Amino acid sequence: MALLEVRNLVKEYDGKTVLAGVDLDLEEGQVKVVMGPSGCGKSTLLRCLNRLIDPTSGQVIFRGEDVTRPDTDVRALRQRIGFVFQHFALYRHLTALENVTLGLRKLRHMPAREANEKAMHELRRMNMHEHADKYPAQLSGGQKQRVAIARALAMDPAVLFFDEPTSALDPLMSREIVAVINQLYLDNVTMLCVTHDLFLAKYISDRVLFLDEGRVRAEGGADQMFSDHDDPRIRAFFGHGPQDR
Amino acid sequence: MSGWLSFLHDALDYWPQILAGLGNTVLLAVIITVTGLIGGVFVFYLTLSPNRLYRRVTEGYISFFIGTPLIVLLFLMYYGLPQWGLRLSPLTVSVIGFTMNVAAYNARYLMTAYNGLDHGELEAARAQGFSGLQVFRFVTLPQVLRMSIPGLTNQTILNLKDSSIVFLIQYTEFFAQMQDLAARNFQYFKTYLVAGIVYLLLVSIIVIAARQLERRFVMPGTRA
């Protein structure tokens, strides 16, 4: 059974259609990358899936359960989806360790010791255990993002969402994060990743979706999408204009 | 309702005194707002002095007047100085006391604004050959004053409100007259309620005036 099935998802902002009927399936253990021009609704899509935004219509079926229904326990849903943001969004008043333990303590009601152990484990996995007691302001961008990933992983989510995890990083740090996410891929973590970063997309994805004008315009393997696609808009996006022929 | 009617009647009887009191309140508030601003600019200028001693003394001055109650200063001058044969009128004491106090606060607003200033600009002015005082007059002060408008407005409101304490040293301003009225008609609640509303109205006038001022003088692009 698919982990996530999205059917005909529509989102309108006062009459303006941002998502115009998106269909998407994500299997357990699968990694999909969503790409597309700026403003095409990628962030909106991710946020609709964990109900940070309420979709206008359509269905999101999470492990067989339609989570767009009004009686859905939204907070329980969100706890099963790890979310990693472009700008890290670490809690600035908490240390790296406390950032990771917060959810465990407040949402899982884990005793402090156990939460610390689990958090240290996740930080070690991200190779950040030596920085556990530092505050976000004392970390580099790449380090912040690794803490943010550890924070998401600590909750043992069914799936990880990434919204442009490398766009706020310089190329070197961006590589660092790509390597980390690639390791997660090798560990069979289910992921849905929005990115503009071709390098990241190539590395981690089984499948690439091309979102355009609120619809999934094409879906395919990374190689298939990046090299000479039949669709001129996709070719243009990936930089193979007609002049390349 | 009849209570309010009799209150109104008494207030009308007492109208000339109330009006005179209101005049005294406004007079004091206006004087100390002006002298406090001039004093504040002067103290602020001293805090920029290259001389360390000057800076230390002015910082001590600001800290002391921010840390001690104005009322103590007023009592010191009004009830203490006659001991040395120096008798000052309530208005004189009020103006001196408030000016010293308000100048300290205003200097601090100006200092905060100064710290947010683009210091490259000041260097540029120096490089152009302006003297220290010229840089202060033509570059620093105009900008710092504009940026401090919100703080200075607040201080003006505080000046008006705080002027209500000078009845304690026998200056017959508005609140003193209202207390007299209350002592005559025994309608303490109504009288003080009306006094509060009058202050609120006066404050509102300052708020509206300040908005106009801000709209005219705030530099475009200096505030988000």
Next chain:
Amino acid sequence: MSFLQILTLLAAGAGYTLLVTLACIATGLAVGLLVAMLSRVRSRPLQFLLGSFTYVFRGVPVLVLLFLVFFGLPGIGIRVPPLGAMMLSLGLIAGAYLAEVFRGALDAIDQNEIVAAEAMGMSRLQILLSIEVPQMLRFSVPGMLNEFTTVLKYSPFAYTVGIPDIMKQAMALAATTLRGLEIYLAIGLLYFAIYKLILVAVRALERRFRVPGLTPP
């Protein structure tokens, strides 16, 4: 009257001054926090109410409100003890100012962090308590310090309602010794010392809870 006697009287007064100051600060903090929190609730009537509260209490002089509470309220059948009157006047006024301080601090919190907490599955209350309040309090330190100082500086008004604070003791001493100059100068320094004490205490607290790099953007 000996110097020692004078000192003991002033020390007793200092106790009352501290009591009044702390009681009014506590009132102000409670009211300020409540108003700031409620200002997050989306309700037009409530917002109008809160807006009116802060406007009125920032617009009325402390002494006028104190007299209204202490001398006025009994006229409509409500008797308030002196300390209560200080809390209902100076305390509420401090609350109105602190509400603005806290509200500004809340607005300075990075919205991305709130969204991240929502995405984690935290409830509104959990976000408020674990993310917003801790950051808000840190951002508010300068504003709180200002307001605490103001409360201390208005605390001498307590003498007008019969609380035997520093000011009241000083007036009595000035009347008996006829040395007003020295006495008022001395209590000026005494208030300044208490101000420095508050400053040191707040700074120490701030240092204890300081987070590197956490400044309002």
